[in-house]
Amino acid sequence: MATHKLLLLPGDGIGPEVMGEVKRLIDWLNSAGIAKFETDTGLVGGSAYDAHKVSISEGDMAKAMAADAIIFGAVGGPKWDAVPYEVRPEAGLLRLRKDLALFANLRPAVCYPALADASSLKREAVEGLDIVIVRELTGGVYFGEPKTITDLGNGQKRAIDTQVYDSYEIERIGRVAFELARKRKNKVTSMEKRNVMKSGVLWNEVMTAVHKREYPDVTLEHQLADSGGMMLVKAPKQFDVIVTDNLFGDMLSDIAAMLTGSLGMLPSASLGEVDVKSKKRKALYEPVHGSAPDIAGQGLANPIAMISSFGMALRYSFDMGALADKVDAAIAAVLASGLRTADIKSEGTTAASTTQMGEAILKEL
Amino acid sequence: MATHKLLLLPGDGIGPEVMGEVKRLIDWLNSAGIAKFETDTGLVGGSAYDAHKVSISEGDMAKAMAADAIIFGAVGGPKWDAVPYEVRPEAGLLRLRKDLALFANLRPAVCYPALADASSLKREAVEGLDIVIVRELTGGVYFGEPKTITDLGNGQKRAIDTQVYDSYEIERIGRVAFELARKRKNKVTSMEKRNVMKSGVLWNEVMTAVHKREYPDVTLEHQLADSGGMMLVKAPKQFDVIVTDNLFGDMLSDIAAMLTGSLGMLPSASLGEVDVKSKKRKALYEPVHGSAPDIAGQGLANPIAMISSFGMALRYSFDMGALADKVDAAIAAVLASGLRTADIKSEGTTAASTTQMGEAILKEL
Ligand SMILES: CC(C)[C@H](C(=O)O)[C@@H](O)C(=O)O
Numbered sequence: 001m002a003t004h005k006l007l008l009l010p011g012d013g014i015g016p017e018v019m020g021e022v023k024r025l026i027d028w029l030n031s032a033g034i035a036k037f038e039t040d041t042g043l044v045g046g047s048a049y050d051a052h053k054v055s056i057s058e059g060d061m062a063k064a065m066a067a068d069a070i071i072f073g074a075v076g077g078p079k080w081d082a083v084p085y086e087v088r089p090e091a092g093l094l095r096l097r098k099d100l101a102l103f104a105n106l107r108p109a110v111c112y113p114a115l116a117d118a119s120s121l122k123r124e125a126v127e128g129l130d131i132v133i134v135r136e137l138t139g140g141v142y143f144g145e146p147k148t149i150t151d152l153g154n155g156q157k158r159a160i161d162t163q164v165y166d167s168y169e170i171e172r173i174g175r176v177a178f179e180l181a182r183k184r185k186n187k188v189t190s191m192e193k194r195n196v197m198k199s200g201v202l203w204n205e206v207m208t209a210v211h212k213r214e215y216p217d218v219t220l221e222h223q224l225a226d227s228g229g230m231m232l233v234k235a236p237k238q239f240d241v242i243v244t245d246n247l248f249g250d251m252l253s254d255i256a257a258m259l260t261g262s263l264g265m266l267p268s269a270s271l272g273e274v275d276v277k278s279k280k281r282k283a284l285y286e287p288v289h290g291s292a293p294d295i296a297g298q299g300l301a302n303p304i305a306m307i308s309s310f311g312m313a314l315r316y317s318f319d320m321g322a323l324a325d326k327v328d329a330a331i332a333a334v335l336a337s338g339l340r341t342a343d344i345k346s347e348g349t350t351a352a353s354t355t356q357m358g359e360a361i362l363k364e365l
Numbered sequence: 366m367a368t369h370k371l372l373l374l375p376g377d378g379i380g381p382e383v384m385g386e387v388k389r390l391i392d393w394l395n396s397a398g399i400a401k402f403e404t405d406t407g408l409v410g411g412s413a414y415d416a417h418k419v420s421i422s423e424g425d426m427a428k429a430m431a432a433d434a435i436i437f438g439a440v441g442g443p444k445w446d447a448v449p450y451e452v453r454p455e456a457g458l459l460r461l462r463k464d465l466a467l468f469a470n471l472r473p474a475v476c477y478p479a480l481a482d483a484s485s486l487k488r489e490a491v492e493g494l495d496i497v498i499v500r501e502l503t504g505g506v507y508f509g510e511p512k513t514i515t516d517l518g519n520g521q522k523r524a525i526d527t528q529v530y531d532s533y534e535i536e537r538i539g540r541v542a543f544e545l546a547r548k549r550k551n552k553v554t555s556m557e558k559r560n561v562m563k564s565g566v567l568w569n570e571v572m573t574a575v576h577k578r579e580y581p582d583v584t585l586e587h588q589l590a591d592s593g594g595m596m597l598v599k600a601p602k603q604f605d606v607i608v609t610d611n612l613f614g615d616m617l618s619d620i621a622a623m624l625t626g627s628l629g630m631l632p633s634a635s636l637g638e639v640d641v642k643s644k645k646r647k648a649l650y651e652p653v654h655g656s657a658p659d660i661a662g663q664g665l666a667n668p669i670a671m672i673s674s675f676g677m678a679l680r681y682s683f684d685m686g687a688l689a690d691k692v693d694a695a696i697a698a699v700l701a702s703g704l705r706t707a708d709i710k711s712e713g714t715t716a717a718s719t720t721q722m723g724e725a726i727l728k729e730l
């Protein structure tokens with residue numbers, strides 16, 4: 001059996017708690033002889049700042065580079081609101097994305113039937129929802145230069161951020177979306193603001209070309225990002241795969257996640273290019289939810305998004321689709337049994353702590 | 366009685382139809398001696414392109430500069446998808462905003478009780494919703510330079526858009542938001558992405574300073590734009606006034622509008638700075654909805670957003686608040702009577718065409 005090297009980066013807030021439940025799962029997989037994971041742990045975000053005054057140390061970056069996959073918790077919190085911009089908690093996550101070239105961020109937004117009533121949307125609007133947002137993750141306004149604040153004198157400053165996209169960046173994220181759609185409902189909706197942004201014009205042009213040349217069998221639709229956002233709120237089930245840039249993807253995937261009523265349940269995968277020689281790709285898996293500092297350390301956090309993110313690792317990094325299916329089934333079974341963490345509890349369900357939820361899923365497995 | 370100069374720019378799609386109902390209202394106000402409006406009409410968007418190969422002619426720009434207020438319909442449609450970027454329909458609207466320095470875009474998102482069920486959100490989440498998005502309208506990525514597409518050779522292109530904000534631009538939109546909040550529930554939520562964008566850092570810093578210096582009596586909260594979008598979907602009633610930049614404002618105001626279930630009902634105002642001498646300010650009023658080319662010319666469009674935008678003109682440009690209240694009351698009364706255009710019809714209501722709706726509102730007045 002091959003040994004897989006995992007780097008666990010729990011981060012801040014509820015990160016360590018939910019990561020604890022993934023560790024429990026990994027330990028069991030190892031001891032039951034189902035898989036062979038070698039794990040190492042590092043610091044990222046505010047916890048790295050507290051220890052080393054950086055958002056991730058060079059040592060942990062080296063470990064990340066060498067790992068077969070990174071399992072990431074969450075970063076940030078008011079505690080670090082005043083730290084210098086360059087070493088703010090988020091910088092650690094952004095550096096991992098950029099330096100590991102994790103350009104493809106897959107964010108499924110799935111509405112668990114047992115949780116449909118937790119959505120602020122009407123049940124009929126979200127029941128059965130199953131879409132994926134494919135977000136470009138290493139380009140756009142997140143990383144473009146110049147990115148500066150300049151003092152203009154007279155108490156005036158000027159802030160500049162730059163959105164930059166090259167054709168190849170749009171092509172490769174397009175391919176990820178089209179490939180994924182082929183395994184799903186065969187439909188891709190590309191969202192940009194071509195009526196205002198030159199990057200939107202190029203985005204639209206390149207998506208259209210890739211589609212025509214390589215994926216004519218997939219349905220491609222274009223939508224302006226603002227009306228796309230509206231359509232997501234009005235009738236999200238019309239979508240299958242949505243492909244969009246880094247900043248629109250940030251906004252739209254959060255909104256899609258919130259629609260489902262299952263924010264504490266949603267995983268994500270950030271993938272690099274497949275290496276031609278080793279056939280491997282760098283990858284980082286993280287829950288869509290944040291570090292929730294307000295409930296940290298109280299055993300209240302829902303570990304399902306984190307466990308489900310590990311499930312995505314099994315599927316995308318280790319070709320263990322069958323095992324990933326079992327993890328998904330175990331989560332569904334535990335939910336069906338009525339067990340609920342605080343964020344998703346409703347009348348007639350049984351309250352569970354982070355640990356109780358993790359243990360129940362493991363027992364189900 | 367003072368004479369007020371209006372420039373009507375119906376634009377494309379359903380623009381001319383809904384503008385027709387405003388004209389009807391203006392004619393009546395004039396003939397009943399309630400007000401004195403002098404109207405002129407111009408072309409903008411696709412209709413200007415069809416006539417003059419530009420998105421707005423210099424002649425119409427001059428009229429816009431001279432008008433006391435501009436009443437704007439909507440622009441765009443698939444017919445002009447292939448026209449050169451510089452003369453695309455939206456360019457006319459963007460030029461009006463920029464050249465008239467209409468930096469403050471006020472977008473109320475109000476849920477009409479009679480229409481709460483038209484929302485995809487649960488009634489309890491949106492019933493009674495009454496928030497205003499204050500969007501910065503002449504800065505940010507919409508207008509920053511460079512804004513280019515460059516050919517890099519090898520079939521590769523590079524697109525660049527630039528987000529630029531100076532302190533004074535953030536200060537003045539902040540003031541608009543704080544002033545508005547004082548007349549409402551006294552709360553402002555500022556949204557940006559300071560964890561990723563330098564413009565977000567400056568936005569946050571300037572808002573905080575303006576608040577501390579000039580509006581300490583107003584409650585100010587800061588939220589990251591992505592989680593702000595989530596909160597809008599989850600529990601929109603927690604907000605009063607939201608202030609944000611041009612691009613986030615574009616996304617967030619559309620989402621807020623869609624939440625209400627009343628997209629065809631929502632007006633907006635775009636305001637310039639008050640001139641110290643004349644005490645006047647340039648202003649453009651337009652519905653939040655678009656040109657809806659799919660239903661254009663069929664008498665199906667809902668004229669309420671357009672009429673209500675004219676109501677905002679009465680209030681903000683002509684100091685006729687009492688008359689504006691009457692317009693709002695007439696709209697509410699007609700809705701209560703059960704009259705509905707196609708976009709908002711439901712069981713037990715009476716179908717009305719664009720004209721029938723406009724006439725009913727006028728009769729109510
Ligand atoms: C933490 C932050 C930098 C990050 C982002 O903006 O990408 C987060 O919001 C996300 O969506 O993963």
Ligand SMILES: CC(C)[C@H](C(=O)O)[C@@H](O)C(=O)O
Nearest residue numbers: 195196226441455458459615
């Ligand atoms: C038509 C378009 C240029 C415009 C914008 O992006 O500002 C529209 O979406 C709006 O919100 O008024």
